[in-house]
Amino acid sequence: MPPRIWQVLFAWSPLLSIIGAAAGGVFLIRAILVTSNDEYTFGPDIPIAGAVLLLWGAGVWALLSPPSSTLAQEVDGASPSGVIWSLGRRFRAWNVGAAPVAGLLLGMLSAPSLDLLAEIVSGAPSESVHDPALLALGGCVLPVALITARFPLWGAELRSELLIVRGVLWTRRYRKSEIVSVHSHEVTGLSDYVLGVLFNSHRSVFYVMRMQLTTGRTKTLYASTSSKPDIDRAARIVTTWMAGAGAAVATAAARS
Template sequence: MTKRVRVRRNDSPLSPAAYWRLRFFSPLIMLVGMAAGAILIVRSILVWGVDGDEYPFGPDIPISAAALLLWVGAVALLMLPPRGVIALRSGPFDSRRLVWSLGRRFRAWNMIAAPIAGLAVFFSLSAVVLAVVSVVAAPAEAWLLALGTVALAAIAIGLGVLQMRGALHGLQLTPTHLIAHGYLWTRRYPRGEIVSINAVEVKFWPSILLRALTNRDARHTIQLSLANGAEPVLLASNSRETDVQAGAEIIRVWRSAAAD
């Protein structure tokens, strides 16, 4: 009996060019989701959760709800890349491609969590404003309040950047470089400098940190060996072992194709 092989259909309504444009603007799209989610949640609580007429229903509520619906549609499109942008072991590698299996679980979680993350950023920034006011009002205790302000600001900025990069998260292959879009920054590795690609387990402390940030437990990731002796671990590819193994094989084929 022949085993049927499931082939992914091109179920995205976008062309590869349109998808890449949408992906380019994805940080702005995620920012809209965060802002709309925070406004809608806060205003809904004030309007329907507080007795009295102090917080009336306003146009900001339907506007933020409409923006959130548009964000949901954009996220759905970003999570359904057309076949022409996904890297396969069979190639080709003559244009930029996504290694879609790498970082997939975290990418989905970060994107879905954007409205709640926006609420967390809102409260963090509100606390920063209150701390700054307190520093001005009580200069004798300014040093302690200043430390708290810096910590809260760092949390808000870090969480905001993490969520804005949600759609970018993962590995991308171009004809000349492997690009790792991590949680907070992007790293680029020249194709000719990559000696080997290995699937490894994430060390204890990075694993704990990733679990705290993303509410997901995936212990495997990609590690590169470079010609200069460096061995960077690409936490952007953190996923289940089967996904990491499949992604590593795709990258090996991409690297070997450089000689063709």
């Protein structure tokens, strides 16, 4: 795939994820209803949703196969720029592929929320309007949709003067001049438990990239969750980027 087209696909990947979630939600919910209840019949919406899922799958395959020129790499004589692909790679791949399941979850959350909204608009709300659990359920729809949309962006990207870190809820930007050093850090405590739940692997050891800033503060970038070799490689790329175009040459000379 040409680098320019991949960059456009990456920029619009949240929309791709939402399309996958919508098509997956329709396909799975309709399939469940048709097979479990005789009142529901097979309709054209099922094959249409299936066709959209195939197109979504092709888009995901292209998204997860980026051209090397779009990635930040250790290149002699150049300051790296592009997506740091090794950061958050496992989490990104798993969750981008899970968009149809997220669509099923969104459908299950949306149904009672829409009923609640209809009752409020009609001016004759039932007692369920006052049910805190139902209100909380409705409040889950937007966060789940937002997280699903941001799955493909998970990770970090280097630009000429910015390190951009994209998590599931927000994006953080750090100027090159603000960063003193970067290194790998083993995740412990509650964060380790949460990552173990997300990856369904409580015995795994998780690493993230940690930055020391000029303000004296330390920032842990959970959107960089990866293996230690991946984090170490990413840290070298960021260090090269911080030092400028000549850093890789100096590093190569020092190693020789």
